[in-house]
Amino acid sequence: xxxxxxxxxxxxxxxxxxxxxxQGVDFSVEDKRQIAIALDSLGLDYIEGxxxxxxxxxxxxxxxxxxxxxxxxxxxGMTKRAGRSAANDPSLSQVLDAKADSACLVGKTWDFHVxxxxxxxxxxxxxxxxxxxxxxxxKGREPMFDAEHYFDGYKAxxxxxxxxxxxxxxxxxxxxxxxxxxxGTMPEDVYRIVSETKAKLPDAPLGIHAHNDTEQAVxxxxxxxxxxxxxxxxxxxxxxERCGNANLCALLPTLLLKEPYANQFETGVSKDQLAxxxxxxxxxxxxLNRAPNRHxxxxxxxxxxxxxxxxxxxxxxxxxxxxxIPPESVGNARKIxxxxxxxxxxxxxxxxxxxxxxxxxxPRIARLLExxxxxxxxxxxxxxxxxxxxxxxxxxxxxxxxYFDVESFRVMVERRHDARGELAxxxxxxxxxxxxxxxxHNVGTGNGPVNAxxxxxxxxxxxxxDTLKDLRLVDYKVRIxxxxxxxxxxxxxxxxxxxxxxxxxxxxxxxxxxASFEAxxxxxxxxxxxxxxxxx
Ligand SMILES: [Zn+2]
Numbered sequence: 001x002x003x004x005x006x007x008x009x010x011x012x013x014x015x016x017x018x019x020x021x022x023q024g025v026d027f028s029v030e031d032k033r034q035i036a037i038a039l040d041s042l043g044l045d046y047i048e049g050x051x052x053x054x055x056x057x058x059x060x061x062x063x064x065x066x067x068x069x070x071x072x073x074x075x076x077g078m079t080k081r082a083g084r085s086a087a088n089d090p091s092l093s094q095v096l097d098a099k100a101d102s103a104c105l106v107g108k109t110w111d112f113h114v115x116x117x118x119x120x121x122x123x124x125x126x127x128x129x130x131x132x133x134x135x136x137x138x139k140g141r142e143p144m145f146d147a148e149h150y151f152d153g154y155k156a157x158x159x160x161x162x163x164x165x166x167x168x169x170x171x172x173x174x175x176x177x178x179x180x181x182x183x184g185t186m187p188e189d190v191y192r193i194v195s196e197t198k199a200k201l202p203d204a205p206l207g208i209h210a211h212n213d214t215e216q217a218v219x220x221x222x223x224x225x226x227x228x229x230x231x232x233x234x235x236x237x238x239x240x241e242r243c244g245n246a247n248l249c250a251l252l253p254t255l256l257l258k259e260p261y262a263n264q265f266e267t268g269v270s271k272d273q274l275a276x277x278x279x280x281x282x283x284x285x286x287x288l289n290r291a292p293n294r295h296x297x298x299x300x301x302x303x304x305x306x307x308x309x310x311x312x313x314x315x316x317x318x319x320x321x322x323x324x325i326p327p328e329s330v331g332n333a334r335k336i337x338x339x340x341x342x343x344x345x346x347x348x349x350x351x352x353x354x355x356x357x358x359x360x361x362x363p364r365i366a367r368l369l370e371x372x373x374x375x376x377x378x379x380x381x382x383x384x385x386x387x388x389x390x391x392x393x394x395x396x397x398x399x400x401x402x403y404f405d406v407e408s409f410r411v412m413v414e415r416r417h418d419a420r421g422e423l424a425x426x427x428x429x430x431x432x433x434x435x436x437x438x439x440x441h442n443v444g445t446g447n448g449p450v451n452a453x454x455x456x457x458x459x460x461x462x463x464x465x466d467t468l469k470d471l472r473l474v475d476y477k478v479r480i481x482x483x484x485x486x487x488x489x490x491x492x493x494x495x496x497x498x499x500x501x502x503x504x505x506x507x508x509x510x511x512x513x514x515a516s517f518e519a520x521x522x523x524x525x526x527x528x529x530x531x532x533x534x535x536x
Contacts, residue, residue, distance in 0.1 A: 006266040009225065009255065012046040012177075012207065012233040013039050013248060015284070016061075017076045019239030020050060029060045031287050036066040036073075038280045039236070042252075043269040046231075048074040048104060053094030062098040070268065072142070075100035079107035079132035082120045086135035096135060102142035104177070105132050109164040110153030122160060126167045133171035143173045146209065150178040151185040154193050162200055169204045175231050176204050180220060183211025183243065187223035194227030207231030210246045212238060217246035218254065225261070236284045237296070249281050250297045253330050271329070278331035298330045305335040306346075312336045313345035344369060354390050358397065368396040378508055379481045379488045385506035387495075387526040388519075394529070403528050404461055406521065407432040407439070411449040411513055427452035435462040450476065450516040457520060467531050468524060470498030478512065486510060493519040497527060 016032050019025065027035070032049065039047050047068065050058030052075050065073060077095030080086045087093075095103050107129045108114050114125045129145065136143035145168035147153075153161040165176045178194060185193075190208070198206060208224035208231070210217040221232050238247030255261045256274050281299040285292045294302040304327040306312040314321035319334065327334050336349050347369055348360055358365060371392070372382065382389040394400045409431045418424045429452035431442045444456025458468050475494035480487055489512045496502045503526055507518030 006264060008230070009265045009267050010045040010207075010231040011248070011252070011267055011269065012048065012074070012231055013044050013071075013235065014048045014076075014209075014233050014245060015039065015235040015239055015248075017048040017050050018209075018233075018241060018245050019235040021241040022239045022244065025239065025288060027057065027287075029057055032057070032061045033066045034287060035236070035284060036068065036071075038283050040066075040068040040071045041273070042276060042280055043267070043273040044071050044248075045268050046074050046102065047071045048076050049100070051076045051095075052098040052100075053077075053091055059094070062100065065099045072101040073099075074102040074104050074144070075141075076104050076106070076146075079105050079129050080135075082118060082124055082128060086131045092132060092135065096139045096141070100141065102144055102174075103136045103139075104144040104146055104175075105136065106146035106148050106179075107132070107164065107168070108149070108153075109147045109161045110149040111157045111160045113149060113153070126163055129164055130167040130171040133168050133173045137172040143168075143171075144175040144177060144207075145169075145173040146177045146179055148179050149181045151180050151190060151193055152182060154197070155189075158196075162197065165197070165204070166201060169201060174205065175207045176201070177207035177209050177231060177233060178224070178229065179209040180211055181209075183213030183217070185220065186214070187216055187219045190220045191223040191227045194224045194229055198228035205230055207233060208246075209233040211240065212243040212245065212247070215243070217244070218250050221246045221251055222254070222261070225265070237281055237293070237299075239284075247297075249277060249299045252277060253298045253325065257325050257329060275329060275331045298325075299332060301335070303327070304332055312349055316345070316349050347372070350389075351393055354386070354393075356390075356393060356397070364396055368393060371396065375508075379490050380506055380508050381490065381492075382506070385492060385504045387503035388505040388522045391505075391522055391526055391529070400525065400529055403435070403464060403525060403533065405434040406457075406517075407434060409453060409456070409517060411453060413449055429453040429456040431456040431459075433457065433461065435464065438462060449513050450520070453513070453517055454520050457517075458524065461524075464528055464533060467528055467533055471524070471527050472496055473520075473523070474502070476516075489515045491515040491519045493523055495523040495527070501530065503527075503530075 015035060020027055036047050049061055052058050052062040062075060075095050075098040077092060080089040080092050108118060108125055111122060114122050118125060133143045133145055147165050150161055168176055194206060206229045208221050208229040210220040234246035234248040234251050237249055238244040252269055252274060255265060255267055278299045282292055292301055294300050304323055306315050306322060311322045336346060344365060351358060391400060409429060411427060411429045413427045415425045427446050427449045429444045433440050440460045442456040442459040444452050444459055446452035446455050454473060473493060474496045477492045479490045481490055488508055488510050491507045492504055494502060494504045505519045505522035507515040509515040
């Protein structure tokens with residue numbers, strides 16, 4: 001058997017340039033540095049850092065090169081302005097002077113834009129492109145040409161669009177990147193236009209820059225590859241102007257794992273690097289302080305989550321039944337959800353995951369399932385509260401002792417002037433709790449009622465007090481839900497301890513303090529159980 005050598009595809013990331021145009025995204029210099037290093041670790045070929053000279057952040061970012069191991073660092077800019085020489089254009093000079101390996105210059109290729117936006121003779125636009133690309137080459141940087149509105153331009157006037165990119169090619173551009181700037185071109189049109197362009201300019205390396213305005217940027221990019229494009233531009237998590245750019249988090253796994261691409265092409269991204277994809281995708285979300293898109297292809301937290309009972313029982317037998325790729329190939333993980341759709345097999349699988357072995361026919365399993373359904377109806381959510389779920393299950397199986405019994409609690413919130421005459425809000429809580437037949441009256445204080453309750457509940461729990469010393473609350477989330485006609489509050493508490501363990505608990509009540517107290521009490525029980533305080 002002989003196999004023909006694979007053709008190389010080059011990946012060009014524009015998260016830091018086009019992605020920086022996303023509404024609500026505002027990268028700092030340090031953000032850009034961190035993202036560039038993460039992109040480099042994935043094995044991408046080009047990282048476009050921004051537009052030096054266009055804003056202070058980008059200018060600063062280009063004044064000190066990020067420490068990239070393999071990727072080439074690219075500065076973005078515009079072809080020279082009409083009426084000036086390339087050497088005399090201050091904007092172009094800043095791009096040429098940037099500490100970068102390559103410069104990608106965007107220029108017009110649609111006659112309509114030249115007539116209406118630039119208002120210069122069409123021939124002048126063509127010579128401007130050639131002079132600008134030649135200036136990049138003379139500076140010793142790798143020149144690339146971003147052919148703006150290429151597909152719309154080609155449809156309107158193919159001869160002129162080709163004339164523009166031919167000028168860039170003849171001037172030394174290493175890549176002619178065909179841009180679907182408005183993002184509305186269909187994949188079949190992209191395939192046809194790239195194929196025709198390739199036939200006219202067989203020696204010119206072509207690239208594709210697709211926008212997602214019809215939710216097809218990845219499909220457009222794949223169509224361009226079939227037509228002959230070998231450089232693919234995109235962004236992490238599909239960031240970018242308007243509806244975004246081609247999403248590299250969907251494109252990369254498709255190229256590496258799906259046919260015909262996997263067999264026909266290779267990229268600079270190894271299988272090991274691909275397994276870092278979820279990590280890099282989440283890193284970007286962290287930097288942007290955004291929750292990850294649960295349903296994102298390949299990398300979303302729900303991309304391999306199985307909810308329906310039938311699905312999860314089949315996945316247990318063979319993951320291929322409901323998974324198109326192994327989740328670990330992109331660094332993702334399979335999740336089996338307990339939900340109101342959960343069947344018995346789903347629940348058993350979930351119990352198995354947390355180390356609870358129980359016979360499928362055990363009548364307590366049916367009762368537990370009923371209990372979970374009832375609670376989810378009331379507003380409890382166990383997908384994000386693993387510790388409360390485990391306690392619920394172990395209690396149903398009689399495995400969790402009753403460590404303490406809360407007889408009552410009371411919270412007071414007071415707003416008053418303090419000793420310095422400044423307005424302050426303080427909370428005080430009293431908890432009456434019984435441990436081993438002994439009653440404790442604990443008083444706690446805090447800057448809010450939940451804080452004060454937590455302080456009071458843990459102040460003295462008799463023989464358990466030592467175990468709870470390193471417990472701390474790290475996150476607290478409140479959500480108002482409507483169930484039936486009443487509004488109820490769901491509180492999620494995330495706790496941590498000195499051993500580096502983290503766990504989440506949930507409480508639900510029409511009263512926010514009550515819901516919080518329930519989640520706090522669960523957190524303490526879980527800590528005691530985990531640390532082996534099992535014989536009360
Ligand atoms: Zn763009």
